[in-house]
Amino acid sequence: MDEVFKALADAHRRQLLDRLHERDGQSLRELGEGLEMTRQAVSKHLAVLETACLVTVVRHGREKLHYLNPVPINDIADRWIGRYSRERLRTLADLKHVLEKEPMSKPEFVYVTVIRTTPERLWQALTDPAFIRQYYEGTGPESDWKVGSPVKWKMSPDGESHDWGQVVLESEPYRKLAYTWHNYQPEMAEMFGWSEQKLAELRKEKISKVSFEIFSL
Numbered sequence: 650m651d652e653v654f655k656a657l658a659d660a661h662r663r664q665l666l667d668r669l670h671e672r673d674g675q676s677l678r679e680l681g682e683g684l685e686m687t688r689q690a691v692s693k694h695l696a697v698l699e700t701a702c703l704v705t706v707v708r709h710g711r712e713k714l715h716y717l718n719p720v721p722i723n724d725i726a727d728r729w730i731g732r733y734s735r736e737r738l739r740t741l742a743d744l745k746h747v748l749e750k751e752p753m754s755k756p757e758f759v760y761v762t763v764i765r766t767t768p769e770r771l772w773q774a775l776t777d778p779a780f781i782r783q784y785y786e787g788t789g790p791e792s793d794w795k796v797g798s799p800v801k802w803k804m805s806p807d808g809e810s811h812d813w814g815q816v817v818l819e820s821e822p823y824r825k826l827a828y829t830w831h832n833y834q835p836e837m838a839e840m841f842g843w844s845e846q847k848l849a850e851l852r853k854e855k856i857s858k859v860s861f862e863i864f865s866l
Contacts, residue, residue, distance in 0.1 A: 650721070650724070650725070652700060652701040652702075653701045653702075653703065653721045653722070653725065655697070655701070656697050656698050656700070656701035656703055657701075657703075659694065659697075661684075661686060661690070661694050662694045662697060662698055664684070665680055665691070665694055665695065665698065665704075666698065666703060666704075666717060668680055669704065669715060669716065669717035670717055673716050673717055673758055674707075674709075674714045674715070674716055674758075674759075675714065675715055676712045676713065676714060676715070677691060677692060677695065677713065677715070680695070680715060695715060701721065702718055702720065702721050702761060702763075703717070703718055703721055703722070704716065704717065704718060705717075705718045705759045705760075705761050707759055716758060716759040717758075718759065718760055718761050719760070720760055720761060720762045763866070768823035768824070768863050768865060769823055771823075771863055772822055772823045772826075772863065775826055775861055776792075776794045776826070778790075778791050778803075782803075782806070786806075787803075787805070787806030788802075788803045788804055788805060788806065788808075789802070789803055790802055790803075790815070790828075791803060791810050792817055792828075794817055794820050794826065795817060795820060796817050796818065796819065796820050797816060797817060798816070798817045799812050799814075799815065799816060799817075800815035800816065800817060800828045800829075801813075801815075802815070802831060804836055804837075804840065811834070811836060813831040813832070813834055814829070814831065814832075814856075815828055815829050815830065815831050816828060816829050818858065818860075819860065823863060824862070824863055825860070825861065825862050825863065826860065826861045827858060827859065827860035827861070828858070828859060828860075829856055829857070829858055830856065830857045830858060830859050831856075832852055832854065832856055833848060833851040833852050833854070835848065
């Protein structure tokens with residue numbers, strides 16, 4: 650956590666984070682445009698932010714794209730801010746909605762977190778329905794997690810599993826899992842009280858993908 654505070658203490662690094670908050674997934678060149686810093690200085694500041702896990706780097710072709718990773722800031726909120734009844738920092742789901750949308754040719758957002766467990770235990774948490782329901786409030790996805798297999802979704806603890814066309818895209822036990830993310834469905838509209846018009850608008854969104862990559866430190 651000391652590295653996070655050190656990284657946030659510099660105004661230039663906060664400015665870079667602000668830029669990523671406005672538009673995620675930028676290259677070094679894009680981040681440096683219009684700033685009174687040399688390319689080398691921007692690169693050094695990004696290295697500090699990456700070390701603090703505030704920025705995640707993903708290769709896209711020949712470019713390295715930089716993404717804001719809010720997990721360390723959220724950890725700070727969980728440790729102190731909630732204790733004093735202050736307004737909590739945005740959760741990961743909230744931050745997702747405020748990030749600017751980008752074409753699906755590259756990831757829309759990339760989050761990184763560190764969990765003290767084994768790859769086997771983490772894989773179980775992602776694939777075992779009984780385990781998943783512990784943190785999904787009795788709901789969640791179900792599959793045999795083989796490439797090409799359907800991913801069904803349980804919307805309520807006592808409800809049936811729905812097949813909404815989700816498919817497993819990648820499955821490497823203890824290392825990587827990826828599957829298509831379902832579109833909005835009539836069952837969701839009924840659950841959340843959406844009108845037919847709102848559901849129709851939501852269903853215009855393209856099918857996306859969720860992926861998990863597991864690394865041992």
